[in-house]
Amino acid sequence: MSEIHDIKTTQLYSRHLQAGGKMVSFAGYLMPVQYSSGIMQEHLHTREQAGLFDVSHMGQFIVQGVGAALALEGLMPVDLEALAINQQTYATFTDVSGGISDDLIVTRWAEDTFFLIVNAACKAQDFQRLQVHLADSADIRLSELDLHSLVALQGPRAKDIMAELSSDAARLIFMHGCSASINGIDCYITRSGYTGEDGFEISVANHHADRLADILLAYDACQWIGLGARDSLRLEAGLCLYGHDMDLNTTPVEAGLSWSISKSRRNNGAKQGGFLGEDTILAQLSAGVSKKRVGFLVSGKAPVREGSEIIDDQGTVIGIITSGGFGPTLQAPLAMGYVPIEYSKEGTALTALVRNKPRSIIVAKMPLVPQRYYRG
Amino acid sequence: MGQVVYTKDHEWLSIKDDVITIGVTEFAQQQLGDVVFVELPDVGSTLSIGDEAAVIESVKAAGEISVPLGGVVVSVNESLIDEPELLNSAPETDGWIFRLTPTIAVDLRDFMDAGQYQQYTQDGE
Structure with missing residues (x-):
């Protein structure tokens, strides 16, 4: 040790x-x-x-000060001004190309106080990104609840x-x-x-x-x-893991996270754009994407894991598995990954290569086990 | 069972006449966690020492079983196809993985006996 x-x-x-x-x-x-x-x-x-x-x-961060909501909106395509006190939202930090540099949960603690929870592996980089972004806002303080x-x-x-x-x-x-x-x-x-x-x-x-x-x-x-x-x-539950199911090479739209982009930040919204990578992301929202994250059911018992190539019936590599394993509740293997949009329809039969052996996979609607959130 | 010896990779070999049955130890089973799938070698295939003979998939990861001596696979434990959990519940009996006939005579000095293996696991590898 x-x-x-x-x-x-x-x-x-x-x-x-x-x-x-x-x-x-x-x-x-x-x-x-x-x-x-x-x-x-x-x-x-x-x-x-x-x-x-x-x-x-x-990482647990606090961003506090007059204008904190608007300032943070420059880093993520969500409407923080619309959040009620004590309400929270899922969000992504985007980069200039529209890729995702981390995902996070933002909670509005008070009118001008926001509580951010970010991924462990990204927290130093996220803190620095926030620090640089907020540097011009003298009234806004950033701190870590370390x-x-x-x-x-x-x-x-x-x-x-x-x-x-x-x-x-x-x-x-x-x-x-x-x-x-x-x-x-x-x-x-x-x-x-x-x-x-x-x-x-x-x-x-x-x-x-x-x-x-x-x-x-x-x-x-x-x-x-x-x-x-x-x-x-x-x-x-169909939830993404940062660094695996999404990263700088995937946009929130490709990752199936369009639902997390607030209406007001989309095309013709009251606060359209105003975040890094807006050109790419807004274009994808209106014109669609060429690749997309989907879920897979796997035939047989062999788990199909991250990194396995997905091939079409000609044997051409068309995509990759980004997360996969055995689902104890499903009592079967399951996976998620990226495929070209023409292969993303539910029920599409594809093949994943596991140690060079073909394993049948079928595009399936996520979540594969129903979510049971309490919505009142 | 014939004479049983152990490898540093936590495999056990039961040697009887010219057939060797191979599986993983109780210690290995504990390290692997819940086994959900076992990929077995093809019967009739010839394996050289160090070749990947089987893959054991637990919930969290895949682990390879390399063959500790060269030989021809003569049978595999087909019960593991439907009941991979046998590797957890009975790794040293019903959860055996495959049998082979060695290419050359086995030199028992290449392996550990039960006492040596127990010491090896206690020493934390």
Whole structure:
């Protein structure tokens, strides 16, 4: 262990070890890929009961000051001015060519205060991007909530647990948040997550994180869930993973994320454009795209994983798998990837090459396992 | 089962007459996690030492089984096609992977016995 330099741990590291966490290096942090019960059990437990995820490696930023909404809109094609206080939205940071440089969740904490959650692997770069972009706005301050942990409580029993801990949080609907106190611990809780299940994400000061985790884990329905199950859960739910299912070479439109682009920022919208890569993205919104992210059902039992080539019936490579694996709830392999638009129709039969062996895949509507968000 | 020996790659070899049955150990099974698919070698194929003989896919990753000695594949465990989880529940018995007849006589000094293998896993590789 001593030869691993600069690798960080989260506040909850010792809790992971106690729970039998198998720690792996992920985005500069030692994180639990699974605990003693294994990915399959953890995945199914989350779909049936409640799972607790440590996602403290993700970046938590605050942008505060008069004009913060408009300033941030220059970096992402969403309408932050239209967000209600305590409402949140999914967004993408775009670059000049229209590619995605990260995806994030933005919550409006107050009229001029925004809370951003970004990917761990991108957080240094995101912070710098925000710093440069906001440099001219003397009244707007950017800070990182680096002394805070972030945990996600996900699954159908999450609401029952929350009902006993915070009635305010338990009443939230999907993509809304509130400040709350859990047994005297100040938290910011949102009804959101990355599993397709109903659930919550809780931001809490590091010095309270262990106690908060203990409070949640005291419920029989709740257990730790590692990154392995987090990946299979989000894949079944049809959710993109940055750096895999989208990156600088894919636009939000190609990635199937057009729904995240606010109407007001589109063609003929009140605040049309005004974000990096607007020419490309607005053109794609009106004229369509030549490639697109789609989901796949896989015949047989062999998982088709990231990097597998997709070929047509002539054997020509037409696309690539960007995420794939076995879906414990689906009880079958599943994948997502990019194909030319003419192959993107639901039901299109294609072939993926796995270790040079052809495996039949069929374009399927995502999510392959229904999302169960609580929308009130 | 005949005489059983082990490799540093956490495979076990059961040697009986001129047929060697190969599988992965309980230790390997724990490291792999939940197995969802096993790609078996073709019966009749000739493998050289170090060749990829099988692929074990768990929920999170694919792991290759390289053949610890050259030979001809004489049978594969077809139960693994429908029940890949046998590799988790019975890796050293019903979860055997394939059988081969070695090309040259097996030198047992190339492998570990049960005691040596146990020590090897305790030493953390």
